[in-house]
Amino acid sequence: MIEISSIYKKFDNQVVLNDISALFDNGKTNLIIGKSGAGKTVLLKCIVGLLNPDNGKVIYDGRDIISFNKKERMLLRREIGMLFQNAALFDSMSVLENVMFPLDMFSTMTYKERVKRAQFCLDRVNLLEAQDKSPDELSGGMQKRAAIARAIALEPRYLFCDEPNSGLDPQTSLRIDELIHDITKEYNITTVVNTHDMNSVMGIGDHILFLADGKLSWEGNKNEILHTDNETLNSFLFSSDLVRKVKEMGMRK
Amino acid sequence: MILVDSIKTFGEYILLMKRVFSIPEKWRVFFRQMLQEMYQLGVNSIPIVLLISFFIGAVICIQLKLNIESPWMPKMVVGYSTREILILEFSSSIMCLILAGKVGSNITSEIGTMRVTQQIDALEIMGVNSASFLILPKVSALMAMIPMLVIFSIAAGTAGAFAIGKFTGIMTPEDLMVGLQYEFQQWYIWCSVIKSVAFAFIITSVSSFYGYRVSGGSLEVGKASTNAVVSCSALILFADMILTQLLMQ
Known part of the structure; x- marks a missing residue:
């Protein structure tokens, strides 16, 4: 609240x-x-x-x-998780790396666990098939979904x-x-x-x-x-x- | 007014550096980024450093041969002077001025674009110290890579001088070799390396500062890149004067 x-x-x-x-x-x-x-x-x-x-x-x-x-x-x-107006995905990373980023920074999970969690989040927003793409290869809606996946990765x-x-x-x-x-x-x-x-x-x-x-x-x-x-x-x-x-x-x- | 603005800008720069030099959140992530930056800023600069140094080394050799050699001057003077110019000024200061253009504008536009597309806000919202996360790996990477670039530059410049001697016949490689080895001072190499490390800090920190404080759109990112290169160049020349005085006394 x-x-x-x-x-x-x-x-x-x-x-x-x-x-x-x-x-x-x-x-x-x-x-x-x-x-x-x-x-x-x-x-x-x-x-x-x-x-x-x-x-x-x-x-x-x-x-x-x-x-x-x-x-x-x-x-x-x-x-806190935040979805920005233009998604604000990190363009130097793939979609999967974007979602893994908060986990890399703040979780104590192993690499395999982090990948699994990121894939789960991407699956939750129906974007698992785009995990290896870079953000500029995605449509506006897909970018927003990827940003939502990143926002919920740490269970905010x-x-x-x-x-x-x-x-x-x-x-x-x-x-x-x-x-x-x-x-x-x-x-x-x-x-x-x-x-x-x-x-x-x-x-x-x-x-x-x-x-x-x-x-x-x-x-x-x-x-x-x-x-x-x-x-x-x-x-x-x-x-x-x-x-x-x-x-x-x-x-x- | 200009003085007040300059002091204000300097204050903002110091405050940003205070945020930059904090302990990284995750060392693993920091080292991974630093390696990427070493490749991006250092390894990717090797071709231009070699190219420019080779031709400048050759041109220095030609100019010296044409302008200072006389029957009264020993033949080794050209080689000796070429070496001193390359080691003392060209491979540290002038090379860093060139790198300020290449690397500096790259850093400013990268960070500036991240600012205007809210990627830096996204980092802040996640609880990441964005200044340290983005800037510290760049500063560390270039400071670590610059000595290698200086050595490569000296080597390429010397090779250029040799090549011009050999292929044009303006002087024999033997005369050049004698000059290159004449009264060699190892300390001069260290001076060059020390100066270049200081210049690497100026290039990365000042360019990052300009990128980090961009607000607006692509036009402002372009302006910030230009301002960063101009400021870096001026600061490098100023620092060169002070460091040369301190190191060569």
Whole structure:
């Protein structure tokens, strides 16, 4: 479980995050949504500790990451898996080596055990056949799956995904969403996904935060979001034709 | 303003070096990376070092023959001067300036690309000290390989001088050999090696620094590579002046 309270962050004179508090539960896919420039990525970076908020707390199961020194932060990060927007696979390594990398660095497993674990993770994301390929030989969706395999290699307690669907076709996006959701349930981990993809919101949004102009404008789940009377959220939602039709169908019923 | 910026940049460089020189997380991974870097930065530089040194050795020999030899000058002076130029300056300082272009820009663009594609963020998120993980193997590898490159350069330069003497007939190999052996000082070889090790540190650490602090996209990576090569070259020349004064006194 991750708790953030009163997060405040500004760059120069521009306030990017203003007094944001929320609770992210285990076994749930927590989504942070909002328009581009709403502060989603900055919030995610503050949560994982890549940026320090100017004020507020980020508490991982009772441990406040803001008060941690560098070494403590490094140790905590070994419990974190992260999927970056562009996958961020190491291009000097093969897919298998990428997945083995966290195991090489932090596990006490033998070489055979590390290979076996990495292959298991690749199999989990249906990418075992591509284990010897280099990242640039993979499609965008395959790269994301490989990055998910790398993120779960050390069995993390927390999984963060920054725009996991960006640049992917709807079908591949759906597969990535399902994979993230299934892994969250299967390992009972705390997952936080930063997205503006409405299909993800409707598909895997167990808990949704809507950011607008750096503030937490709405909080709920995928069932509640269709019945909200929050105007800013409605204007954001109805920019997606799909969601508008779903809402209309729901009202007819 | 420029002074303040320079001091700030130097401070950032020192802070980065503090992170770089920390104990590696896993020695096995460190040595594996260091071996890869020794091959990438050192072994892959051998052809260009041999090529340039061979021709420069030949050109030095021709220039000396044409410009300083006279009936009053002993014949061995050309060989003697060629040797001293190669050992004292060319194979350490000038070769490192050339390597700053080849190796330095390679390191900056590699690390800079990793920065802009979030690979460095990925390392940090995993709890890896990215500065030490990426930079320390490069620094150690080039510092370990540079003495070999210096020796190869001296050998290739000497071979170039011999070749020009033999194939053009401007001087006999015997005269050249006498000059090459005349009052040979082993300490000069050590000076060359010591200087080149210091230059290797400058090339790898400064180039890595420029790559590590890139923000933006491919344009910034290109600019950082250029700045790294310029800074490395200036620092090598400055360090050369100080080290020469210290070592040759």
